[in-house]
Amino acid sequence: MTSELESSLTSMDWLPQLTMRAAIQKADTQGTHGPGGPKKGALLDPSTTLDQEEVQQHKDGKPPYSYASLITFAINSSPKKKMTLSEIYQWICDNFPYYREAGSGWKNSIRHNLSLNKCFLKVPRSKDDPGKGSYWAIDTNPKEDALPTRPKKRPRSGERASTPYSLDSESLGMDCIISGSASINTVTNKVALYNTEQDGSDSPRSSLNNSLSDQSLASVNLNSVGSVHGYSSVGSHPEPVSQPMSLQQPPPQPQYSMPERDKQLLFSDFEDLSASFRSLYKSVFEQSFSQQGLMGMPSEPPQPTHTSCSYQHPPPSSSISSHPHSGQNSLTNSIAGGGQVPLSHPPQLPAQNAHSAHGSPHGQHPSQHAPHSQHLSQHSQHPSQHAQHSQHPSQHAQHSQHPSQHAQHSQHSQHPSQHVPHSQHSQHPSQHAQHSQHPSQHAQQQGQHPSQQQQQQQHQSLSHQPLPTQQLSCSTGLPADWYPNLDALKESCRIASSYNWADVDLSPFQGLKESMRQAELNNWSLEPTQIADLCSSINQFFARTGVIQPQGAVQPPVCHGSMHPNKPGQHINTGNMYMESRQNLPALMGPPGYPHMPPMSSAGPTMTGHHTQMNQQHLIPPGNFQMRRMPADDIQDDFDWDSIV
DNA sequence: GCGTGTTTACGCGTCT
DNA sequence: AGACGCGTAAACACGC
Numbered sequence: 001m002t003s004e005l006e007s008s009l010t011s012m013d014w015l016p017q018l019t020m021r022a023a024i025q026k027a028d029t030q031g032t033h034g035p036g037g038p039k040k041g042a043l044l045d046p047s048t049t050l051d052q053e054e055v056q057q058h059k060d061g062k063p064p065y066s067y068a069s070l071i072t073f074a075i076n077s078s079p080k081k082k083m084t085l086s087e088i089y090q091w092i093c094d095n096f097p098y099y100r101e102a103g104s105g106w107k108n109s110i111r112h113n114l115s116l117n118k119c120f121l122k123v124p125r126s127k128d129d130p131g132k133g134s135y136w137a138i139d140t141n142p143k144e145d146a147l148p149t150r151p152k153k154r155p156r157s158g159e160r161a162s163t164p165y166s167l168d169s170e171s172l173g174m175d176c177i178i179s180g181s182a183s184i185n186t187v188t189n190k191v192a193l194y195n196t197e198q199d200g201s202d203s204p205r206s207s208l209n210n211s212l213s214d215q216s217l218a219s220v221n222l223n224s225v226g227s228v229h230g231y232s233s234v235g236s237h238p239e240p241v242s243q244p245m246s247l248q249q250p251p252p253q254p255q256y257s258m259p260e261r262d263k264q265l266l267f268s269d270f271e272d273l274s275a276s277f278r279s280l281y282k283s284v285f286e287q288s289f290s291q292q293g294l295m296g297m298p299s300e301p302p303q304p305t306h307t308s309c310s311y312q313h314p315p316p317s318s319s320i321s322s323h324p325h326s327g328q329n330s331l332t333n334s335i336a337g338g339g340q341v342p343l344s345h346p347p348q349l350p351a352q353n354a355h356s357a358h359g360s361p362h363g364q365h366p367s368q369h370a371p372h373s374q375h376l377s378q379h380s381q382h383p384s385q386h387a388q389h390s391q392h393p394s395q396h397a398q399h400s401q402h403p404s405q406h407a408q409h410s411q412h413s414q415h416p417s418q419h420v421p422h423s424q425h426s427q428h429p430s431q432h433a434q435h436s437q438h439p440s441q442h443a444q445q446q447g448q449h450p451s452q453q454q455q456q457q458q459h460q461s462l463s464h465q466p467l468p469t470q471q472l473s474c475s476t477g478l479p480a481d482w483y484p485n486l487d488a489l490k491e492s493c494r495i496a497s498s499y500n501w502a503d504v505d506l507s508p509f510q511g512l513k514e515s516m517r518q519a520e521l522n523n524w525s526l527e528p529t530q531i532a533d534l535c536s537s538i539n540q541f542f543a544r545t546g547v548i549q550p551q552g553a554v555q556p557p558v559c560h561g562s563m564h565p566n567k568p569g570q571h572i573n574t575g576n577m578y579m580e581s582r583q584n585l586p587a588l589m590g591p592p593g594y595p596h597m598p599p600m601s602s603a604g605p606t607m608t609g610h611h612t613q614m615n616q617q618h619l620i621p622p623g624n625f626q627m628r629r630m631p632a633d634d635i636q637d638d639f640d641w642d643s644i645v
Numbered sequence: 646g647c648g649t650g651t652t653t654a655c656g657c658g659t660c661t
Numbered sequence: 662a663g664a665c666g667c668g669t670a671a672a673c674a675c676g677c
Contacts, residue, residue, distance in 0.1 A: 066666085066667065066668085067667080067668075068667090084649095085648080085649060085650085086648080086649090105668090105669060105670070106668090106669090108669075108670070108671085109667090109668060109669060109670090111648095111649070111650060111651085112650095112651085112652090112668085112669080112670095113667095113668095114650080115650060115651050115652075116651085116652085122650080130677095131677095132647095132648060132649070132676080132677065133648070133649050133650080133676095134649085134650085
């Protein structure tokens, strides 16, 4: 598999299949509507399209597809991955003559499905695209929460208005292919995800916009830890994943300047990286936030708009055990990571894979429930990742104090690190210790940050200006080329996360803090440019704090990121770090694993918008860095191991 | 009026 | 038997 993935990483042919994959062939177990052939409900991979062969096979009679599948087919047949209701009708009629002659009841069912099924998102039309009805797209990150799927938009006249949330959300969209999380702010209103404001314009827009926003909401959802791939009950899947029933209805998509598969690569890689970023973020800054109250964010109560917050503290057992979709990430991560990262961590245990493969037909497997797909996926990956779910420092204690919770999660995870004695988790709740079992962690070292002048020089040539703190990096830090690729980046994040940043004066890095905070607020839903910026900023950060080894070798060009302490005006020119990075760091500054990230004309406000400010903030006061490594035994692995495995 | 969208209710088949 | 997924019908509201 590893080799397969390695090769496929080049070809990227696998991406369309990974993306949002959750095709569950339930046909053999339920929903049989006829002998042989595909069954209704058999396929609900949002990324699938309908094979012409399939079409031909069901020219006569009612197609053996569920309405949800039909809708999925239709939408996916659209280059924009969205369709109006009438277009969906038309597509179905075009491809399934049965419905031409059928009454109109099926249309009602289509509408019913669209409304009811969380997989489908209503995308408001943009102002420049007037017309009747909204677009419908497939939610790449449907929230399958026990919470109401959406607010009742209008009280029905009559008595039923008193039951605003009568929908059985668990029964809704169970066939959705959950790809993760994030969908921030969508627990109650999924439409918001496809806000045309974010989306750019729904209609005629640039190909780039289309490719990036139609389905992915124009962002790289880092929060969806590998979840983009959705899950696939491989074990029960009657057909190999590599043989999606789908197939390529040949929609030439010339308007895509970036191939669809590239977009998906972007997703899969970045999402796979999300936990690492998040972990790093939490490791580095949360303590600082809590101590200094800077920006007030992570210490603030969960933002109501932050969906993930809704899942931060699921009821111990019920919420965990009742979410049938969250197991996706096991497979997801195993696919995405491909085991390429040369970590000493043991490979994913079979049980974990089996976990995702178990997918019970009814989605009752604890790991399959979507509502906590993000949450539980991480739980299932590694118990120590609980911290990643928390935005509030005080919540870490929760994650670290209850062996029972770990035990509970252990039901979903076979990760070897689960065997870390619980005492380790509870030893340093207040420190937000980043425990790690990774062998690369070594003795703690301390260092003093050099003078600002040195920093300036270092900025110009990081590799030639070893900092005292870089002594640390000499033994345990990152190589200068810490993010030449995705795996390296993840590993770097992991290593960096293992430091005890609590002792580090992070005040010089307000900009980075803010960047990461914004990323956190956005559920790590970042655009490529923002990813690049973040990488750049982190690179600077690493350099400043000595995490990056002062090696001259493959040292990436000095980032012009927000961490730049001495050239605050440098980015004012473009306001887009990535653009500058692209110019100066052609090979390294782009998001790892994303080879052709196109230059973005505009970066989202999430990250880049802060950079100018950050540049001002990143002036580093002299000599105030002290880093102390946590004792190896106390290191909690907060890295998303499964994202690698 | 019609299309669209939401919601409720119910029946059926399957699975546990 | 109950839960579940799915299909179907229908009521209702909204906007063009």
